[in-house]
Amino acid sequence: MRVSLFVTCLVDSLFPEVxxxxxxxxxxxxxxxxFPENQICCGQPAFNAGYHPEARAVAEGWLDAFSxxxxxxSPSGSCGGMVVHGYEELFADDPTRLAQAREVRGKVYExxxxxxxxxxxxxxxxxxxxxxxxxxxxxxxxxxxxxDAPxxxxxxVKDLEFVxxxxxxxxxxxxxxxxxxxxxxxxxxxxDKIRHIQETGADLVVGTDMGCLMNIEGRLRRIGSPxxxxxxxxxxxxxxx
Amino acid sequence: MTVHPATMKERAAEALxxxxxxxxxxxxxxxxxxxKALAQRSLGDWEAWRERGRAIRxxxxxxxxxxxxxxxxxxxSRGGKVHLCETxxxxxxxxxxxxxxxxxxxxxxxKSMVTEEIQLNKALEAxxxxxxxxxxxxxxIQLAHETPSHIIAPAIHKTKKDVAxxxxxxxxxxxxxxxxxxxxxxxxxxxxxxxxxxxxxTGCNFxxxxxxxxxLFTNEGNGRMVTTLPPVHVVVMGMERxxxxxxxxxxxxNLLPRSGTGQKLTSYVTVITGPRxxxxxxxxxxxxxxxxxxxxxxxxxxxxFREALQCxxxxxxxxxxxxxxxxxxxxxxxxxxxxxxxxxxxLLTDDLDRWGDLxxxxxxxxxxxxxxxxxxxxxxxxxxxxxxxxxxxxxxxxERMAFRLYKRAFTSPRRYRLAFKTAVTFQRPLVKDxxxxxxxxxxxxxxxxxxxxxxxxxxxxxxxxxxxxxxxxMGGADHE
Numbered sequence: 182m183r184v185s186l187f188v189t190c191l192v193d194s195l196f197p198e199v200x201x202x203x204x205x206x207x208x209x210x211x212x213x214x215x216f217p218e219n220q221i222c223c224g225q226p227a228f229n230a231g232y233h234p235e236a237r238a239v240a241e242g243w244l245d246a247f248s249x250x251x252x253x254x255s256p257s258g259s260c261g262g263m264v265v266h267g268y269e270e271l272f273a274d275d276p277t278r279l280a281q282a283r284e285v286r287g288k289v290y291e292x293x294x295x296x297x298x299x300x301x302x303x304x305x306x307x308x309x310x311x312x313x314x315x316x317x318x319x320x321x322x323x324x325x326x327x328x329d330a331p332x333x334x335x336x337x338v339k340d341l342e343f344v345x346x347x348x349x350x351x352x353x354x355x356x357x358x359x360x361x362x363x364x365x366x367x368x369x370x371x372x373d374k375i376r377h378i379q380e381t382g383a384d385l386v387v388g389t390d391m392g393c394l395m396n397i398e399g400r401l402r403r404i405g406s407p408x409x410x411x412x413x414x415x416x417x418x419x420x421x422x
Numbered sequence: 423m424t425v426h427p428a429t430m431k432e433r434a435a436e437a438l439x440x441x442x443x444x445x446x447x448x449x450x451x452x453x454x455x456x457x458k459a460l461a462q463r464s465l466g467d468w469e470a471w472r473e474r475g476r477a478i479r480x481x482x483x484x485x486x487x488x489x490x491x492x493x494x495x496x497x498x499s500r501g502g503k504v505h506l507c508e509t510x511x512x513x514x515x516x517x518x519x520x521x522x523x524x525x526x527x528x529x530x531x532x533k534s535m536v537t538e539e540i541q542l543n544k545a546l547e548a549x550x551x552x553x554x555x556x557x558x559x560x561x562x563i564q565l566a567h568e569t570p571s572h573i574i575a576p577a578i579h580k581t582k583k584d585v586a587x588x589x590x591x592x593x594x595x596x597x598x599x600x601x602x603x604x605x606x607x608x609x610x611x612x613x614x615x616x617x618x619x620x621x622x623x624t625g626c627n628f629x630x631x632x633x634x635x636x637x638l639f640t641n642e643g644n645g646r647m648v649t650t651l652p653p654v655h656v657v658v659m660g661m662e663r664x665x666x667x668x669x670x671x672x673x674x675x676n677l678l679p680r681s682g683t684g685q686k687l688t689s690y691v692t693v694i695t696g697p698r699x700x701x702x703x704x705x706x707x708x709x710x711x712x713x714x715x716x717x718x719x720x721x722x723x724x725x726x727f728r729e730a731l732q733c734x735x736x737x738x739x740x741x742x743x744x745x746x747x748x749x750x751x752x753x754x755x756x757x758x759x760x761x762x763x764x765x766x767x768x769l770l771t772d773d774l775d776r777w778g779d780l781x782x783x784x785x786x787x788x789x790x791x792x793x794x795x796x797x798x799x800x801x802x803x804x805x806x807x808x809x810x811x812x813x814x815x816x817x818x819x820x821e822r823m824a825f826r827l828y829k830r831a832f833t834s835p836r837r838y839r840l841a842f843k844t845a846v847t848f849q850r851p852l853v854k855d856x857x858x859x860x861x862x863x864x865x866x867x868x869x870x871x872x873x874x875x876x877x878x879x880x881x882x883x884x885x886x887x888x889x890x891x892x893x894x895x896m897g898g899a900d901h902e
Contacts, residue, residue: 194845197884204889218835229805231805231808232812235826235829323789361866363745402857
């Protein structure tokens with residue numbers, strides 16, 4: 182099965198190791214991975230901030246880059262959500278681009294969603310001895326309909342002790358420009374998230390979106406917490422036996 | 423109603439310092455949310471109910487002229503008077519005139535957000551009429567000279583101790599701060615008011631067009647007193663609060679309390695159809711329906727925001743909003759807090775300069791849209807507001823510049839590479855352990871409370887050729 186990696190700009194320039202893990206994991210599960218090199222960003226930062234002409238210019242580049250893909254897989258539910266949900270709004274007045282966006286919509290998957298729903302796998306053969314909790318990102322849950330796919334994958338990891346996160350579905354407070362514009366409210370929200378993570382006694386918090394994870398990790402580091410943060414792709418790939 | 427002078431950001435900062443407020447709001451909204459989950463399940467297919475609710479509200483909005491016409495005819499045919507008011511001032515004037523005509527000295531009120539919106543109590547006070555809120559929460563905040571901080575739990579931010587202090591002032595002696603004592607005190611006080619009120623003023627959860635009835639959902643029974651004891655009953659409703667039939671009302675009776683407080687039904691549902699008829703022993707001699715536009719028809723004409731009028735004021739979006747849960751309702755500055763407030767306040771007031779910053783009080787997590795029982799796409803609307811704010815040139819020049827640069831860099835692989843190289847170069851003195859912890863200009867909102875990851879030494883796309891080679895070595899057939 183041919184899979185086009187939608188790497189996301191955040192992973193590309195801040196967390197390339199997550200992209201590397203995503204590729205290696207998908208390969209191990211039998212997929213052929215290609216990387217459309219003209220992709221840069223889906224346009225979400227400008228879209229959410231209200232700069233739609235700018236977002237459109239960037240999103241058009243994204244559509245062109247993935248025009249010939251069969252399956253498009255992203256290690257971020259938020260960026261995937263931008264394509265499946267946001268493009269409808271963004272290109273409402275542009276019938277050509279809207280048609281293109283609608284065609285591509287059915288091909289876009291968040292990584293764990295792809296593994297569970299398309300590849301039909303829950304046990305990816307990983308082993309990771311740690312007490313782990315999971316933060317479900319809002320856009321993966323609410324815009325991509327990822328559901329419990331990441332949890333099902335985690336529960337099948339050998340030697341991994343999974344602990345439910347209280348108030349799991351409450352936002353971590355990231356929200357793109359929100360985290361800068363209303364920095365103190367955002368920090369207050371992530372502080373609650375971290376309190377709940379600490380209540381679980383987990384040594385590791387796993388997520389499927391680097392936006393949320395960099396927010397959570399940034400706060401954990403600032404308060405000197407030993408709790409580590411990891412993308413699901415890294416855990417499943419690095420934890421292979 | 424208090425209009426706060428500060429910006430959303432400043433009001434939020436103030437609220438963040440109030441630990442009690444934040445804790446109280448979280449405890450109550452958690453309780454509502456947990457209750458909602460249970461009450462939803464007991465109804466069966468919640469998504470199907472939501473869709474019914476949405477369809478009814480959308481249908482009414484698409485034919486609002488027709489249903490308002492029907493409602494008005496029905497109210498009149500049953501002996502009621504109807505007043506269509508374009509502005510808040512018009513509505514206030516109508517009610518002031520009614521009060522004057524009856525030589526009213528006191529007005530008893532049942533909870534109504536619209537009367538907060540039109541600042542009715544202030545206008546009544548100005549002509550020497552005492553307005554008494556009879557919903558317990560409203561009564562408390564009225565004594566404190568405050569405004570509601572939640573749509574259905576107006577005094578969500580008050581402790582028992584706060585309430586005991588307020589009641590002690592009224593009583594002129596200390597009142598104990600246990601729940602029974604407090605509610606008994608309010609009950610005694612309010613009963614005196616019920617019996618002496620000259621006019622009863624209520625809101626209207628829904629008006630039923632087919633019969634000209636108004637329906638009130640309350641938990642304290644005060645709605646029944648206010649609508650039946652005084653000789654005059656005035657109903658104030660936003661012009662969108664119509665449902666066609668009692669069957670539609672039933673859907674709303676299921677959706678609203680479940681969504682708001684997690685109740686299957688409110689303790690009291692009061693349905694009033696016109697004034698007292700001949701031979702009846704109870705009910706008011708006069709019945710007035712005041713239908714308030716106050717910006718609503720402007721929203722109705724706006725295809726991007728029309729669905730906001732579907733709102734049934736249940737407060738479910740507040741209960742799940744991570745921002746509301748941190749800062750409470752007063753930080754939103756006007757009558758309607760939370761995500762729905764951030765959407766409708768700029769529309770109702772038509773004042774972008776004052777209220778255009780509200781739509782930024784959201785992380786766009788979409789919990790509000792998910793919670794909404796009539797499926798208003800609240801998080802999409804918050805983005806639409808931002809688009810208008812940007813288009814009106816209201817955002818800071820530095821931000822506009824940043825997004826111009828973003829567009830330039832992110833539409834060309836060559837310029838993107840250059841921007842990345844520049845970032846890597848400039849961050850060098852600031853990086854420690856792959857993070858930037860210094861307070862960076864432009865990122866200060868982030869770095870005040872969190873570390874920021876440094877740009878990686880090499881981008882993923884720079885690593886890709888190596889990854890592709892890895893696949894070839896392993897005998898894979900990856901495409902490049």
